[in-house]
Amino acid sequence: MKHFNTTDQTDQPRKTGFVDDYLLYLLAAASDAASAQFHAHVRKAGLRVPEWRVLACLNDQDGAMITHLAQIALVEQSRLTRIIVQMEERGLVQRANDPSDGRRVRIYLSDAGRSLITSVIPEARAHEQALLAQLGEDGGTALKQALHRLLETLAQQKGGDN
Amino acid sequence: MKHFNTTDQTDQPRKTGFVDDYLLYLLAAASDAASAQFHAHVRKAGLRVPEWRVLACLNDQDGAMITHLAQIALVEQSRLTRIIVQMEERGLVQRANDPSDGRRVRIYLSDAGRSLITSVIPEARAHEQALLAQLGEDGGTALKQALHRLLETLAQQKGGDN
């Protein structure tokens, strides 16, 4: 049982290249790897990843409209529409037309959905704490700060000059 | 032309919730938003995102095997197999059986692929520099450091104890 060099299947020269220090790659790789761990829990709870995201967002903003939910849950709108259909069929959410604007469809947690998300969020917090602990007191806060800062910066750019 | 509050379509109570400071969400949101900017360039170069990732990885590790490429390009193996087929049809890469192990298929940049990636990488670097500049001297390095650290930590966990 050799447990070293797990990723390097081959014997490449191994000079560090472009990708290994490219910001967008680091972000994607870190997000992927970190999320993969927790996504195991998500699946055990009977949810797919986008469903977990939708529920988590509804937990914070119940009654959000589809478009808004799509933005915060990082899902394209037409995809979200179909995901919501499935989730409604499964009884996790309910949709309701906004009386003040007939175009809007607001999504609400059902009791089942709320109870499910209520059970998963503590797992998420626990997983997050474990990860932050491994990064050390300052490592964790530094990471979060840096990410918040990046997000602010990117948000500014969007609203900025068009 | 109102250019504030772009994301908040509705008028929700807006008490900060779970998601807004959840590490995995920050990572996914940051990766998404940051990458979205550059992905516009990628598409203009006639590439889809996974193709760009594959080429960028090959740029660093030409001749990598499918499995390895799948890991570093953050794509599932069977998907990558099909992506590679398409890329070969388009003349961006070539596959070659590894003489030392008949199971392995090694992927090499074609001349066209190399010339394409050679033209895109500078754009990537430029975009990255612009973003880092906006984060400020220290902000950028702090972010990268934090991400590297996270990746190390996650990698350790994988190899660690099984």
Add this chain to the structure above:
DNA sequence: CGATATTATATGAAAATTCATATTGTTTAC
């Protein structure tokens, strides 16, 4: 050596995703 386990890649088929656009409701400007 031969059986068995393991590794690398490919593939069928169901399901999900994308993209462009249709549909429906609302606001704006005359």
Add this chain to the structure above:
DNA sequence: GTAAACAATATGAATTTTCATATAATATCG
């Protein structure tokens, strides 16, 4: 008040993606 612009959601159809598993090559173990 109505036409034109805009906004929110839905949908058709092609393509992609996923998941489990098939296939093929190699390694291991008795």
